[in-house]
Amino acid sequence: MKQIFFNKIKTKLTKNEFNKNLFTLMFGTALAQVIPFLLSPIISRLYTPEAFGKYSLFISISGLLTIIATGKYDMAIILPKYDKYAYHLVILSSILTLIFSFLVLVLLFPLKLIFKIENLYFILPFVVFAIGLNYVFDRFNNRIKNYKLMSIQRLIKSTVESIVSIFFAILFKNSLGLIWGFVIGYTCSNLVMIIINYKKFKEEKYSKVILKTVSKKYINFPRYTLPHTILNTLSDQIPIYFIPLFFSKEILGFYSFGLRIVQAPLSLVSNSLFNVLSQKFSEEYAKGKSLLPLFNSTLKKLLLLAIATIPFFIFAPQIFGFIFGDKWVEAGKYIRILSPFIITSFIASPFSNIFFIFNKQSAGLIVEITNTITKSCVFLFMSKFNNINIVILTYSISSSIIISIALIYIYKLCNNNIKLD
Secondary structure, X not given: OHHHHHHHXXXXXXXXXXXXXXXXXXXXXXXXXXXXXXXXXXXHHHOOHHHHHHHHHHHHHHHHHHHHHHOOHHHHOOOOOOHHHHHHHHHHHHHXXXXXXXXXXXXXXXXXXXXXXXXXXXXXXXXHHHHHHHHHHHHHHHHOOOXXXXXXXXXXXXXXXXXXXXXXXHHOOOOOHHHHHHHHHHHHHHHHHHHHHHHHHHOOOOOHHHHHHHHHXXXXXXXXXXXXXXXXXXXHHHHHHHHHHHOOHHHHHHHHHHHHHHHHHHHHHHHHHHHHHHHHHHHHHHOOOOOHHHHHHHHHHHHHXXXXXXXXXXXXXXXXXXXXXXXXXXXXXXXXXXXXXXXXXXXXXXXXXXXXXXXXXXXXXXXXXXXXHHHHHHHHHHHHHOOHHHHHHHHHHHHHHHHHHHHHHXXXXXXXXXXXX
């Protein structure tokens, strides 16, 4: 009886291509989240809040540098009508990533002398290159609808990262094990994607003319999408940079650990939807179809899921204390305060690619400039109260308002559905 019930659910979810792709990616990503989630109570007891603070600062810096590395040409990979153009966008993005990673390595030596940065940061060039390649191949597999491989590489990354983190803490008593887990996880994930995609790329012929053509055709991505994405990432990471400046790395650890735990299951849905919706919206737009029906149906589902999470946020401190240990109750309190921001981000993030589809990168850039300035002002002015709860609350409310305004604008774009050259 149970088997019949689950078979009916699976049949319903996979009855059309969109649902099938979404189910494949979400199921694979869910598996990728299960192991880290199950191991989180162990990891939270092996590492201090300060260790999580260092970890979050490192991945924040490496993530920001990676965005610059690709020139955001990776975002354009799903758009070309012909595969040969997408193939050359992959090459262009990879070359730019390699060049930028080398520049980071060169710049680290004078920075070491001036700011006396930790030796650990000398692995940044390698990390930037690894994450950059991951972005590029992920976009390519999204284009060819190879959601199975996208799911597998997520599973490999998250599993390796968690196991290595535990291994370093137990055997080496190394407080930087979280960072090494992050690095090795991305490396293993990349190796799998490169090996599997190698045959397909071997069949394509390289052309300098096409490479030059796609670099010019999609110049709006480095021109508008790059600064947009930098600001988006920077605005998201503002607490990571400002909390240790005005408060402490321990508080940063509570903040970052809380977000890591909560965003893992939420990103399972939002990131999977983003990947599948990006491909579907691009396809529908190219055919001249209205994007509004798909937008509305997806928004309703996300709203229902968001409402279902409210009880968790209310009892977050108690849940964190029970699962991860008493020292992490503070992280649960921060998450409860951040709930308006987390929920609105969860609802809006799957639709962010619509800015690019309608060639409205400039509008997206304005949103991010406003967002970044607002968040920076919150920390610069509210930190004077010397109360992290007040700062986080103001940050949460102001961010959720800006995200809601951006979502309304995206709705209007879908409603008008005007093609722009």
